[in-house]
Amino acid sequence: MSPKTTKIMQIANQPDDGEIDRILYTYGGDKSSLIQILLDAQSTFHWLPQNVLRRISEQLGIALSEVYRTASFYKALSLVPRGRHLIRICMGTACHVRGSPRILGKIEQFLNIRAGETTRDMRFSLERVNCLGCCALGPVIVVDGEAHGNLTPAEVEGILNRYE
Ligand code: FES
Known part of the structure; x- marks a missing residue:
């Protein structure tokens, strides 16, 4: 941008x-x-x-x-514009070995942004984190505080489409 x-x-x-x-x-x-x-x-x-x-x-x-x-x-506070919905994707070891890089790639492709960026329509911001504290659910993303675990790339679009 x-x-x-x-x-x-x-x-x-x-x-x-x-x-x-x-x-x-x-x-x-x-x-x-x-x-x-x-x-x-x-x-x-x-x-x-x-x-x-x-x-x-x-x-x-x-x-x-x-x-x-x-x-x-505080990480929860941002001095740059953030989207209405914050996606946090875990790239920690447990999630990584279970496929989080493929989930990240799918999110980036679907939203046309890279991690650390916000969509042009201000709908989503995407952040990488090292552990969300629910490793057994990996690979996992958290959107606005709601966890989505055991994700496959095919599920990404359907989940993100729930957030207007
Ligand atoms: S490594 Fe992903 S939640 Fe802990």
């Missing part, structure tokens, strides 16, 4: 202050709720644009650098 495309997407997907304030209001401006506020914002907007982090910083009275540091630390 070109830097220009990324910039356009960032502008198009910027939430307004009212949307951010609705999340802040839930926590009553409590500074100690920063991580939970960021998680809620991530879940609502699918990523954390700069204006969201700035608004949270202003409203909570926390330095923007600290808000950024927190947002960068």
Whole structure:
């Protein structure tokens, strides 16, 4: 994806202050709720644009650098646009020997993206992980927290088509 495309997407997907304030209001401006506020914002907007982090910083009275540091630390939080659905594919040893490379190839082919990327329609993001903690189910993917195990490449399309 070109830097220009990324910039356009960032502008198009910027939430307004009212949307951010609705999340802040839930926590009553409590500074100690920063991580939970960021998680809620991530879940609502699918990523954390700069204006969201700035608004949270202003409203909570926390330095923007600290808000950024927190947002960068947690894997569940993203500073780049993510799709509405997050696919995590396990490439750990147990899944690898049971065929996860073929599953990954099928997903990449079906969505026309590589691991680490997001589809143009912002429907899916695809991430590789090293173990999802359910090795007996391998090969396994998790979509929005829902595990799909003992997968075959032929099942991939049907599963992903369930996520609009
Ligand atoms: S190696 Fe895949 S879930 Fe553990």
